[in-house]
Amino acid sequence: MKWLSLLTNEWIKIFSRVRTWIFIALPILIIIGVAVYDKVATDADVNENWKQELIQTTEDDKKALAEAKKNEDDAFYIEMLESNIKQNEYAIENDISPYEKTTWKFMKEMAPISSLIGLFVIVVASDIVSSEFSKGTIKMLLIRPYSRWKILLSKFLATLGFAFVMWLVVIATTWLVGGLAYGFGGIDQTYLVVNGTEEVRERTVVEYVFANIGVEFIELTALVALSFMISTLFMSNSVAIGVAMFTMFAGNTIVMLLATKDWIIYTLFANMDLSTLIDGQNQLIKDLTLPFSISMLAIYTAVMLAITFTVFQKRDVKA
Amino acid sequence: MTTHTLELKNLTKKIKSKTIVDDLSFSVREGEIFGLLGPNGAGKTTTIRMIVGLISITDGDVFINGTNVRENYEKAMEQVGAIVENPQLYDFMSGYKNLMQYARIMPGVTKERIDEVIKLVDLEYAIHDKVKTYSLGMRQRLGVAQALLHKPNVLILDEPTNGLDPQGIYDLRNYLRLLANNGTSVIVSSHMLAEMQMMCDRVAIIQHGKLVRIDEITNQEDEADVKVHFQIEGDVHQAKKVLSDMNPELDVSESGNELIVQVSDLKSIAELNKQLVLAGVLVVGIQRKTKTLEERFLEMTKKGGDLNEVAVPVNE
Numbered sequence: 001m002k003w004l005s006l007l008t009n010e011w012i013k014i015f016s017r018v019r020t021w022i023f024i025a026l027p028i029l030i031i032i033g034v035a036v037y038d039k040v041a042t043d044a045d046v047n048e049n050w051k052q053e054l055i056q057t058t059e060d061d062k063k064a065l066a067e068a069k070k071n072e073d074d075a076f077y078i079e080m081l082e083s084n085i086k087q088n089e090y091a092i093e094n095d096i097s098p099y100e101k102t103t104w105k106f107m108k109e110m111a112p113i114s115s116l117i118g119l120f121v122i123v124v125a126s127d128i129v130s131s132e133f134s135k136g137t138i139k140m141l142l143i144r145p146y147s148r149w150k151i152l153l154s155k156f157l158a159t160l161g162f163a164f165v166m167w168l169v170v171i172a173t174t175w176l177v178g179g180l181a182y183g184f185g186g187i188d189q190t191y192l193v194v195n196g197t198e199e200v201r202e203r204t205v206v207e208y209v210f211a212n213i214g215v216e217f218i219e220l221t222a223l224v225a226l227s228f229m230i231s232t233l234f235m236s237n238s239v240a241i242g243v244a245m246f247t248m249f250a251g252n253t254i255v256m257l258l259a260t261k262d263w264i265i266y267t268l269f270a271n272m273d274l275s276t277l278i279d280g281q282n283q284l285i286k287d288l289t290l291p292f293s294i295s296m297l298a299i300y301t302a303v304m305l306a307i308t309f310t311v312f313q314k315r316d317v318k319a
Numbered sequence: 320m321t322t323h324t325l326e327l328k329n330l331t332k333k334i335k336s337k338t339i340v341d342d343l344s345f346s347v348r349e350g351e352i353f354g355l356l357g358p359n360g361a362g363k364t365t366t367i368r369m370i371v372g373l374i375s376i377t378d379g380d381v382f383i384n385g386t387n388v389r390e391n392y393e394k395a396m397e398q399v400g401a402i403v404e405n406p407q408l409y410d411f412m413s414g415y416k417n418l419m420q421y422a423r424i425m426p427g428v429t430k431e432r433i434d435e436v437i438k439l440v441d442l443e444y445a446i447h448d449k450v451k452t453y454s455l456g457m458r459q460r461l462g463v464a465q466a467l468l469h470k471p472n473v474l475i476l477d478e479p480t481n482g483l484d485p486q487g488i489y490d491l492r493n494y495l496r497l498l499a500n501n502g503t504s505v506i507v508s509s510h511m512l513a514e515m516q517m518m519c520d521r522v523a524i525i526q527h528g529k530l531v532r533i534d535e536i537t538n539q540e541d542e543a544d545v546k547v548h549f550q551i552e553g554d555v556h557q558a559k560k561v562l563s564d565m566n567p568e569l570d571v572s573e574s575g576n577e578l579i580v581q582v583s584d585l586k587s588i589a590e591l592n593k594q595l596v597l598a599g600v601l602v603v604g605i606q607r608k609t610k611t612l613e614e615r616f617l618e619m620t621k622k623g624g625d626l627n628e629v630a631v632p633v634n635e
Contacts, residue, residue: 001424005423005424006424008418008423009423009424009464011421012419012420013409013412016411016412016416017410017411018411021328106382135407135410136404136405137407137409139403139404140374140406140407140408140409140421140465142371142372142373143371143372143373143395143399143401143403144396144421144424144425145394145395145396145397145399145425146393146424147392149391170336224379296354310582314375316368316373316374316375317368317373317374318368318373318374318389
């Protein structure tokens with residue numbers, strides 16, 4: 001299969017760049033840094049006396065709630081206080097310490113690092129097509145006995161492979177570092193979920209961690225498809241990086257501003273943060289569910305890829 | 320029967336309403352070095368880009384070894400090696416890794432072949448250095464190396480002598496000749512006339528996207544193009560009259576202190592000389608001259624009267 005050599009080539013090109021190694025090293029260093037800092041800075045006594053502290057927090061929250069209700073504050077704020085109180089009371093009653101740490105808890109807490117992975121993946125995905133155009137190397141590649149779609153597909157799969165490998169490396173590192181710092185046990189550890197007016201529920205941390213690993217693969221695929229499309233359309237990696245980062249980061253702000261609109265759930269950025277849908281906490285738009293968002297992302301990804309391949313197939317290369 | 324490895328049939332490229340390549344047809348034979356000659360913006364590179372599939376073909380067809388590029392691109396390109404404009408390489412990788420990129424995806428390239436090609440382009444000393452440290456000439460040679468890796472029978476080089484030093488040009492010319500002798504068709508484009516004249520078997524002159532003519536370089540001594548220059552001491556006009564009176568159908572013209580006569584066989588030249596001398600004209604020199612490609616090219620592309628009819632303004 002000569003076609004697989006195209007994939008090998010792309011893979012070699014990605015890993016011949018110094019920046020790729022920096023992208024891999026940086027999250028690892030951050031994970032180690034967080035664990036070390038946490039170990040050094042955390043007061044062991046607080047963990048011992050977590051109940052007293054939680055009771056104190058709950059009382060403070062109750063006062064604040066009364067105040068907020070009197071002043072007719074933002075409904076979102078009131079709701080947040082109510083769910084905090086509920087959660088803490090449940091924890092005290094059932095003896096579930098929010099400070100108990102295991103590697104799984106550490107993995108859950110480190111989950112936001114996926115944004116960083118997303119950022120690096122955007123850079124690589126945006127570059128893999130457009131830099132060949134800007135450097136002119138695309139000519140040398142396209143005059144080979146391969147249809148253009150094969151060349152583009154090899155680039156897409158190589159980027160996707162890179163994104164997945166990077167994510168797996170980060171997961172493995174987090175697990176290892178967390179295990180060394182806090183112990184590898186706690187597979188049955190639970191955490192508390194409160195959704196608005198619902199009752200408090202217990203969920204296992206492991207369940208969250210694995211769900212998060214899974215949805216991140218989906219998010220990364222959509223992100224790669226987006227960067228890919230823009231870099232192919234504009235042949236410029238700066239435009240691609242800009243748009244993809246905007247979708248990823250500013251997306252949340254836009255969603256918050258437009259949260260009341262019905263059509264917001266059909267936009268790409270409203271569906272880009274799947275991890276909040278795993279347990280429904282901190283969810284910005286109540287109507288979204290995990291299956292719905294995954295379907296939306298699948299549709300967007302398919303459409304973006306279709307556009308990318310169509311344009312690339314027909315483009316006159318004048319680089 | 321000659322085999323044609325590359326055939327262009329009524330190839331046309333239009334971008335919006337502008338015609339860049341206009342109904343271009345020619346065939347390249349097996350084992351010849353074929354030149355595409357034309358001023359900048361004549362459509363040489365556009366033609367090459369269409370042949371290798373970098374840009375779409377508006378109309379017409381390209382056949383490589385009998386396979387239509389528009390119908391079966393993958394098969395057609397298997398036997399093609401090319402450099403389009405400057406060879407652009409991956410700066411962040413070594414020369415060897417660059418070659419490996421192409422070796423991996425082309426059929427039948429062995430490790431021995433890679434070493435052979437590196438030796439051929441004389442890059443052994445720097446092949447493991449990063450390409451960003453290479454000079455233009457070295458890049459050009461690495462570009463030639465990647466085009467040769469899979470032993471293509473159609474080799475297309477766009478401005479191949481760009482950035483090469485005289486020794487490099489000399490080596491390239493010899494090597495291309497060697498390839499051609501082994502049956503490879505080499506297509507080179509250039510705007511450098513002298514270069515083309517030394518390198519090619521045939522040259523197609525292209526202007527404004529149209530084929531002006533195809534010249535056989537080896538037939539430079541073509542009888543029709545040979546002229547005799549008589550250097551005259553004294554009245555050139557009178558000397559012309561002498562010849563015209565005695566040979567009414569002879570094509571005679573004056574140029575400075577020279578009489579230019581369209582005649583080629585030695586006997587006629589001697590006869591004309593005799594006539595002049597007998598008439599008392601002082602002939603101080605006789606020279607047979609053939610038009611160089613350069614003269615022809617300039618005549619065709621700039622001054623040629625009948626060609627202005629087909630010419631459209633150059634603005635690219």
